[in-house]
Amino acid sequence: MANNVILMRGIVKKFGQQTVLRQVDFQIPEGRIIGLIGPSGAGKSTIIKIILGMEVPDKGSTTVFEQTMPNRKLLGRIGYMAQSDALYEQLTGQENLQFYADMKALRNSKQFIEHIAEVVDLTKDLDKRVSGYSGGMKRRLSLAIAMLGNNDILILDEPTVGVDPALRRKIWQELQNLRNQGKTILVTTHVMDEAQLCDDVALLLDGKIIAYDDPLSLEKIYQVNSIEEVFLKAEGLNNANNSNR
Numbered sequence: 344m345a346n347n348v349i350l351m352r353g354i355v356k357k358f359g360q361q362t363v364l365r366q367v368d369f370q371i372p373e374g375r376i377i378g379l380i381g382p383s384g385a386g387k388s389t390i391i392k393i394i395l396g397m398e399v400p401d402k403g404s405t406t407v408f409e410q411t412m413p414n415r416k417l418l419g420r421i422g423y424m425a426q427s428d429a430l431y432e433q434l435t436g437q438e439n440l441q442f443y444a445d446m447k448a449l450r451n452s453k454q455f456i457e458h459i460a461e462v463v464d465l466t467k468d469l470d471k472r473v474s475g476y477s478g479g480m481k482r483r484l485s486l487a488i489a490m491l492g493n494n495d496i497l498i499l500d501e502p503t504v505g506v507d508p509a510l511r512r513k514i515w516q517e518l519q520n521l522r523n524q525g526k527t528i529l530v531t532t533h534v535m536d537e538a539q540l541c542d543d544v545a546l547l548l549d550g551k552i553i554a555y556d557d558p559l560s561l562e563k564i565y566q567v568n569s570i571e572e573v574f575l576k577a578e579g580l581n582n583a584n585n586s587n588r
């Protein structure tokens with residue numbers, strides 16, 4: 344059994360009167376790609392922020408490599424891509440990448456930047472200012488920044504929004520390469536084809552992880568043929584349960 348690199352136990356998170364996470368137990372083993380799916384507003388980004396120590400839960404505990412977050416040293420081992428881009432608009436793509444590479448004290452940053460720019464197909468645009476980038480180009484630059492360096496964990500909040508299918512495939516190949524090197528990847532997505540590519544998929548509904556297994560097992564459990572159908576069936580069952588309460 345692989346070690347769990349991220350462990351959440353009994354997480355409850357409220358924003359004012361709204362309880363977003365009711366009782367989240369979630370463990371992420373080393374060297375796997377884990378997809379976190381759920382309807383919009385289910386609390387996926389909130390889970391990510393709690394893992395990173397950016398939000399504090401009302402109840403429960405979270406550890407990363409058996410330590411509580413935030414932890415500066417651990418943050419250096421994690422590549423994070425948020426839903427909104429944190430880019431320096433007045434700098435070029437290259438300068439943005441170099442800035443973050445310097446922050447990570449990355450050796451061989453030139454080779455890293457060249458490789459990662461190629462993965463997200465930005466090589467030709469690296470000398471342009473980010474203010475002139477399209478939305479999709481900004482997402483790709485954010486993804487490149489998250490992937491810079493030898494991160495042990497990558498946490499990607501909807502990394503392929505605005506990315507065309509061919510490039511999406513290339514990015515997933517890179518994620519799978521990283522997984523094959525033993526890296527751990529947590530990704531949220533609304534693209535069910537991508538969820539299908541994950542080693543395991545966790546389904547967040549009604550403030551809880553209601554199912555967590557590899558895609559084939561989930562399809563068997565829900566007696567359907569795709570993760571999209573798993574999602575729809577689980578949501579339908581949940582809504583029916585709620586209206587019977």
Ligand SMILES: Nc1ncnc2c1ncn2[C@@H]1O[C@H](COP(=O)(O)OP(=O)(O)OP(=O)(O)O)[C@@H](O)[C@H]1O
Nearest residue numbers: 358359363381382383384385386387388389390426
């Ligand atoms: N800082 C905050 N203050 C108040 N409410 C918040 C805050 N952060 C999140 N929420 C609320 O918590 C709920 C879950 O938000 P979250 O962004 O985690 O959902 P999500 O599953 O990532 O959604 P999406 O798929 O649309 O990105 C939403 O109703 C959101 O409005």
